Amino acid sequence: MPQLAPHIFEMLYARGVEHAFGIPGDFALTLYDALADSPIQPVVMTHEPCAGFAADAYSRIRGLGLAVVTYSVGGLNMVNAVAGAYAEKSPMVVISGAPGVRERQEHDLLHHKVKTFETQKRIYEEVTVYATILDNPLTADLEIHRALDYALTFKRPVYLEIPRDMVYADIQELEHPPPPVKRTDRGALLEAVAETVEMLREATRPVILADVEVHRFGLQEEVIELATRLGVPVCSTMLGKSAFPEGHPQYVGIYNGEAGDPRVRDIVEQSDCLLMLGVFMTDINLGLFTAHLDPSRTVYATSERIVIRHHEYTNVLFEHFIRELAARNDLPRFDPSTIEPMRPRVGPDEGRITMSGLLYELNQFIDENTLLVTDVGDALFASDDIQTREGTSFLCPAYYTSMGFGVPGVVGAQLADPRRRAVALVGDGAFQMTGMEIVTARKLGLKPVVIVIHNGVYGSLRAMGHENAEFVNIADIDYAQFACALGGCGVVVETAQQMRHALQASRHADRFTLLDVRIAPDDVSPALRRLGELFAGRLRG
Known part of the structure; x- marks a missing residue:
């Protein structure tokens, strides 16, 4: 039978996690022993918020990140960084050491406790997509699989709390992994893609706004292929900057409503078919909501929803929509020769730096x-x-x-x-x-x-x-x-x-x-x- 913490670290390593950011503490010392014996390298930071920021950045590149902290004084100190990862869809795994199952039963006032022994877990429920305490050897493996499925499907943090007397507990391993948390309805997918192709065929000024979820879901190559086959201008927002390569001849710059480059703003807002792929509709991304985007001329596709004009397609995964659209052999072709690539609005200084x-x-x-x-x-x-x-x-x-x-x-x-x-x-x-x-x-x-x-x-x-x-x-x-x-x-x-x-x-x-x-x-x-x-x-x- 596998042991709890070593089993988790092996699963994370198999998914590309090679570093764990954090700071040890007495409730996490045994957990750090298991981490040190795993193929994952512990990276001890100076402060827990920094551990959270580092794990967030790591996950944005690798597709999954890991932070390992101690109970309350460590975990609660990192909440702000994890909240940022949740808001911006960065799939990091937070593992916290905690008081043992037995000592919780025998002693009410243990150091680092706030209100109840579950306080930290309840707080993390607000900043993660899945939070659980792994205190049952019979269900622990199911909880671990679910957590990783949620993290990778929704690209958001998850929280696993391990009582210190459970770190090396033998757990019952699942014979088969649980079914995925979300699936695509093939019929709905084909209808959504067909309506998108129809919009493109009717358009004269289509534009792609490629944003942060293109990066999070590893869809850059598919979007580059789609843009190249269509021959249309491509832009991004600040949050999604570099989701599409900025040296590409079809890339025109950052769109930020009234706050951004007027040239890019006009290209986007005058489009009669705007493919908004993985876009966060936030105030910072849209120039304090000064963007003027007509829903009747947009395709809005994210991991949360697929909306084409005024039609919403449920049960369609974002990555399936992008891949199906990019693979269509009946896409229209536009002339890319008129596209003016990105032009930064800055110049060299002769003397003092500006x-x-x-x-x-x-x-x-x-x-x-x-x-x-x-x-x-x-x-x-x-x-x-x-x-x-x-x-x-x-x-x-x-x-x-x-x-x-x-x-x-x-x-x-x-x-x-x-x-x-x-x-x-x-x-x-x-x-x-x-x-x-x-x-x-x-x-x-x-x-x-x-x-x-x-x-x-x-x-x-x-x-x-x-x-x-x-x-x-x-x-x-x-x-x-x-x-x-x-x-x-x-x-x-x-x-x-x-x-x-x-x-x-x-x-x-x-x-x-x-x-x-x-x-x-x-x-x-x-x-x-x-x-x-x-x-x-x-x-x-």
């Missing part, structure tokens, strides 16, 4: 081996004018927008895809939250490039009509000196030439590189400038 110049130099540095992770604030909004080269090469928390994702995210991303050089673009406010995690990169021998936008303020809040507010100013730090103290290479950047030389030097560095890029507080990206105007207008009513 936000535009930073983005320009970053665009020159990025190649097919670059993996970019951004935090929130202007580091996120600037992505409108950052051009990546390969698909699945950009990660950001563009819906939940929790600060602190960038540095731990770049650690998770680098471990998930070690063949590429990971770059983090973060504001100084976000760096002050989780920047200490760069020491984990040093410990692991990773060599990310961390670019800190050093302007001394919460830039996005300041741009939203609060230029004179004292509470948007933050403490000043010499970030380059801080990086050197942690064993990395820290460089102060004040000119465009220094930026260019520092980026090139980072290619050959034998440790992590931090660029302390000193920008004026009122110098923001084109996207944040427009978004700030829209938001300030809303605040004024």
Whole structure:
């Protein structure tokens, strides 16, 4: 009979999980013993929120991530990061150690307990798609299979709590895996695809909006094939940036309603057949809901629902819809020669570095081996004018927008895809939250490039009509000196030439590189400038 925790770790390893992020604690020590004996490498972080962010980033690349924490003080400390993974559909597995079954029965007041022994599990029910306590050897294997099925089907986190006296418990293994949680109705699938093809045949200006779920479900190749066969323009949103390769000649840029590039906005909003594939209809993705999209001219396909014009098709899996549509042999063909590819709205600086110049130099540095992770604030909004080269090469928390994702995210991303050089673009406010995690990169021998936008303020809040507010100013730090103290290479950047030389030097560095890029507080990206105007207008009513 298999033992509980070793069985879970073997199943996760078989599904591509090679690293587990977390911090041990006394209720998780036995769990960590089992983890250390498994083929999965424990990665001990500095703080549980960082473990959650790293596991989230890892799962966005590998398709599944893992965080292992202790009871309450560890698990509850990580809730915000897991909430972000839930909101943005990142299928990470949270495994928490916990008081043993027997000691719960014998002692009511054990350390780390909050209200009841089930408090942590109930909280995690709000931020995961499946949560359970594995305290029964007869049903544990069924619960594990269900959890993984939910995580992989809905691309959301799941929670498994293991009492410490159950870690090595012999469990009854299922003879056959349980049926899948969701299935496609073949008839409904064919009708949905047929109606989509009919819309395309009637259209004169079709456009594909390829978004985050194309990435989450690993459908990039199918969408590239679909776009190439159709010959239509393709764009994305900030959350789904790089779901479609930005170097492709049919890719036109980021769509963000009134807050985005007017050229891209016109292409999307003037389309008479908009294929919205895996799109999150959020305020940040749609320029504070300034998007003007006519439902009668859209195909809206996500893992939640398939809606074509005003017809909804139930029991159709998103990935089945995309693959069936891409495989059709009766798709119409449009002329791609008139498509103008993405044009970043930034240029080089001659002297002192500006936000535009930073983005320009970053665009020159990025190649097919670059993996970019951004935090929130202007580091996120600037992505409108950052051009990546390969698909699945950009990660950001563009819906939940929790600060602190960038540095731990770049650690998770680098471990998930070690063949590429990971770059983090973060504001100084976000760096002050989780920047200490760069020491984990040093410990692991990773060599990310961390670019800190050093302007001394919460830039996005300041741009939203609060230029004179004292509470948007933050403490000043010499970030380059801080990086050197942690064993990395820290460089102060004040000119465009220094930026260019520092980026090139980072290619050959034998440790992590931090660029302390000193920008004026009122110098923001084109996207944040427009978004700030829209938001300030809303605040004024």
